Amino acid sequence: MMRKTKFYLLAVLFACVSLNIYAQQEPRIPEASSTQTIIQDFGLGKITITYSRPNVKGRKIFGGINPYGQVWRTGANAATTITFSEEVIIEGNKVPAGTYALFSIPEKNEWTIILNKTAKQWGAYDYKQADDLLRFKVKSLTVKEKRETFTMQFANSTTKTTDLYIVWDHTAVPIHMQTNDDAQITANIEKLMQGEIKKRPYFNAIQYYYENDKDLKKAMQWALEAEKLEPNAPWFKLWKSRIQLKMGDKAAAIATAQQGIKLAKDSNDEEYVRLNEAVIQQAKD
Secondary structure (H helix, E strand, O other), X not given: OHHHHHHHHHHHHHHHHHHHXXXXXXXXXXXXXXXXXXXXXXXXXXXXXXXXXXXXOOOOOEXXXXXXXXXXXXXXXXXXXXXXXXXXXEOOEEEOOEEEEEEEEOOOOEEEEEEEOOOOOEOOOOOOHHHEEEEEEEEOEEEEEEXXXXXXXXXXXXXXXXXXXXXXXXXXXXXXXXXXXXXXXXXXXXXXXXXOHHHOOHHHHHHHHHHOOOOHHHHHHHHHHHHHHOOOOHHHHHHHHHHHHHOOOHHHHHHHHHHHHHHHHHOOOXXXXXHXXXXXXXXHO
């Protein structure tokens, strides 16, 4: 009886080892439509998109394998998902933080873009309009250069806005997004700039106020404080000169930029030589 038991155990062990070896030898096959995840920093948060990327392969795409007027998964395989870590505004519509399925209905000159609350689903086979969070229409563009692989990409990104482009074959569809974080960012900056002087984020605070048309007098005050802390920093001369130019004082802007050029040359910093020279040229134009 003991021998039979031992034999049985050995047989089971051999079978398990054989199955494991077979599994290890099983060839791997790539997906016909590769998966891509893209992440875009946006305001105080991030936008994350995961989608599959089919290829044209000589086929007619829109009005062909993707018929006009029908809900499309906006990619291949599982429905495309888009995640917002913070509230955003898409084409004028507020969208709460969360993960959504990104569907679309292609038409010849205009697309309907859909955010659906059922994020995890295969294709559009179980799509339910009742689960839509949002629908809106955007114009499609015809592009000269062919895009063989379906692509989603961000462009024109700033601290406040970005454009998501859906691109395939000769079609591009732009979707404009905005953040609603300015009040929170400004409050954060104000709080941080009241802290210990040596720990204040002068560079980021000055840049944000300048680029977003905030209080330039306050930005100038911070630039003067930063100059005292780092008198040999050509970057603070740059931002000071930009603020002076924006406030209409061209002569002061030129003088400050010249100081920045000298500091940049002393430290062999060609980038800040060029940037300060650009302020002088702009002031002279």
